[in-house]
Amino acid sequence: MSGVSDKTKALKERRSRIIEAALSCFLEYGYNQTGIRQIAKRAGISLGNLYNHFRSKEDVLAEIAVLEQQELQPYQQMLADHDEPMTTLMLFTTGYATYTATSEYVVLSIEIAGEAVHNAEIASLFRANRLVLVNALCGVLKKGTVGKCFRSFTDLEQTAELILDTIEGYALREHLTPGKQKIGTAELKEFIRNATSL
Amino acid sequence: MSGVSDKTKALKERRSRIIEAALSCFLEYGYNQTGIRQIAKRAGISLGNLYNHFRSKEDVLAEIAVLEQQELQPYQQMLADHDEPMTTLMLFTTGYATYTATSEYVVLSIEIAGEAVHNAEIASLFRANRLVLVNALCGVLKKGTVGKCFRSFTDLEQTAELILDTIEGYALREHLTPGKQKIGTAELKEFIRNATSL
Amino acid sequence: MSGVSDKTKALKERRSRIIEAALSCFLEYGYNQTGIRQIAKRAGISLGNLYNHFRSKEDVLAEIAVLEQQELQPYQQMLADHDEPMTTLMLFTTGYATYTATSEYVVLSIEIAGEAVHNAEIASLFRANRLVLVNALCGVLKKGTVGKCFRSFTDLEQTAELILDTIEGYALREHLTPGKQKIGTAELKEFIRNATSL
Amino acid sequence: MSGVSDKTKALKERRSRIIEAALSCFLEYGYNQTGIRQIAKRAGISLGNLYNHFRSKEDVLAEIAVLEQQELQPYQQMLADHDEPMTTLMLFTTGYATYTATSEYVVLSIEIAGEAVHNAEIASLFRANRLVLVNALCGVLKKGTVGKCFRSFTDLEQTAELILDTIEGYALREHLTPGKQKIGTAELKEFIRNATSL
DNA sequence: CATGAATGAGTCTTCATTCAT
DNA sequence: AATGAATGAAGACTCATTCAT
Secondary structure, eight states: OHHHHHHHHHHHHHHHHHHHHHHHHHHHHOTTTOOHHHHHHHHTSOHHHHHHHOSSHHHHHHHHHHHHHHHTHHHHHHHHHOSSHHHHHHHHHHHHHHHHTSHHHHHHHHHHHHHHHHOHHHHHHHHHHHHHHHHHHHHHHHHHHHTTSBOOOSOHHHHHHHHHHHHHHHHHHHHHOTTOOOOOSHHHHHHHHHHHBO | OHHHHHHHHHHHHHHHHHHHHHHHHHHHHOTTTOOHHHHHHHHTSOHHHHHHHOSSHHHHHHHHHHHHHHHTHHHHHHHHHOSSHHHHHHHHHHHHHHHHTSHHHHHHHHHHHHHHHHOHHHHHHHHHHHHHHHHHHHHHHHHHHHTTSBOOOSOHHHHHHHHHHHHHHHHHHHHHOTTOOOOOSHHHHHHHHHHHBO | OHHHHHHHHHHHHHHHHHHHHHHHHHHHHOTTTOOHHHHHHHHTSOHHHHHHHOSSHHHHHHHHHHHHHHHTHHHHHHHHHOSSHHHHHHHHHHHHHHHHTSHHHHHHHHHHHHHHHHOHHHHHHHHHHHHHHHHHHHHHHHHHHHTTSBOOOSOHHHHHHHHHHHHHHHHHHHHHOTTOOOOOSHHHHHHHHHHHBO | OHHHHHHHHHHHHHHHHHHHHHHHHHHHHOTTTOOHHHHHHHHTSOHHHHHHHOSSHHHHHHHHHHHHHHHTHHHHHHHHHOSSHHHHHHHHHHHHHHHHTSHHHHHHHHHHHHHHHHOHHHHHHHHHHHHHHHHHHHHHHHHHHHTTSBOOOSOHHHHHHHHHHHHHHHHHHHHHOTTOOOOOSHHHHHHHHHHHBO
């Protein structure tokens, strides 16, 4: 009965504790600079036991990449829910920019991208994360185009990609700039509005 | 007489051979996955001798980051030379996008960014590279704004940064997309033209 | 059951095998000239595994220094057991001089002293070893002073230290003298008897 | 004429600058922890040039050991000059104890002793240094024995050695004791006086 | 499921010394 | 005499992973 369920729950908790520990290590030291021992210690389990839950260090990173996708769900929702396309786009821009400018997001993305270059599996996970957003954004752009509040784009999907490129490029730069002059997203929104409105 | 000059030249050549070797290793395997031994072997020198030319592995990366700045000079020139602002911007967009979408540029940027997160010195080099372009781009935007072929921007510098963000975000995505459907820069140019033109 | 005990015993044995191996290396080549690899090989374990038992090479030396203290116990006993103070002192002198003139003791002491100069932790271990003997010797001197078979010393503790200084200085010199003309401890005993008797 | 002499003088100065540099390094970091590069840099000459003056690192240490002997000359003088044997012995004890308790002397002696264990050449230098003092001290003891102010010793030379052992053992201990409670030489003199006087 | 000892190739860096200039 | 580039073995230590318990 609940015995089995308890066991399952306990297992899931173990897994997530490992993931949490790994994530905090990766953010603090970087993926390559983090050792398996470190992760196990921070997760409060033994070194060998970690291998009962994950097959390798890379596996842990892959799972983190998957979980990152779930973090994107709120922003995907934003794009699905609202009615007025430009308002929707602006709300999304603010939200997504704020999230992606997070230290956590930037550092993790760089680490994952670094791995993706030499690792096809990670790369496709990375890409899958984005496609979800691209598709949702395409829906908004289409509605706006039909509704005459957006330009008519030569290539809808490419435009959606470019919007994300801009936001993500902005977030990356924002975080890597040493001066850290916290800029709001006002200019970013203006830029994207200009690029899309009639 | 020429003896001294020969010596100096030989030394510079050694240095640059090391840099070349390191660069090709970093591109192939990544910064962290590349060993000093590998670099030395590829440069055709002994392991210990590498340390007569560079104080550490990090030092090598730092020098590569500096040299990368010089690679940006042609694009900086593009922004300085031409007269018609929008034409200039479009030419720059094509050129810079093509360059930054280079496998070499993307991979190296990710590696450098990855280091920059945990290393202030590298971070400031990274930032310096960009500032040069931002300033040159500001000049073009200003001329275009005065000449009424660009919008009037709330913040010129931020707009310049966002243009670069878009191009770099595009280049990064282009390279990390597994399918590798080679897309031209047409959509990108359209996007940036829309974002800047009246 | 005995399973746990067996494991513990096996672990202790591993540790002591490492210590033994390290000791024999240090005696043969000196602390600095001995490599971790050498110790591991002589202990019959892998290089990496050594670091599961000791955190560093220095740690190994520290443990050896601790164990050396236990070697002093017989001489401490000598000072505690007997009744007639001068007889006790003479017996101790012979015993302690014989032990400290051992090649093993001298070489190890020099190595440890060499480390102690630059390393506070080792230095305090070194000192702790001696204090045990000083205190025991103080007891004998006190009894002898009261019993009128020793002089009355201005400072009991200092006298005890000086007796040890003499014995240890003698042992060190004896060992470092190349000619190696084996001298007995007769002169040494005479010297110390003169220095302490009425 | 003076040209040759100047050259010779300049050379000697180079040598002594190297020695000085090496000495300060050895005292600060220890013999094994000091690199040839470090010595050359501190001496203000090039790495390769050091090998024009000394054949090896060991050679440098050997020369330092030789120079140390010259430092002992004042104490040898003390033993030769004065008339009243016990006064002479006491003066020597104070002087030699003060010198050998010097941080410089202790550290250097340990380093040299450490090398001497595995290196016959260094060992014999080490021994030679001492013999000079032993002989001078023998002279004093003989005069004192004849003059009835000292005991009659079974073995004069051994007694001289033991006096030095005591002083050196005292100096070594004094320096390695962490608490560093600066003790005077009063107790030491008393100890040696007792050991030698009638 | 849980442990941590075991592995040995891997890490970056420093070593004393040589040699061409 | 003077330079410092060149050598490559050796330095201590960490790595991800496996395996017996």
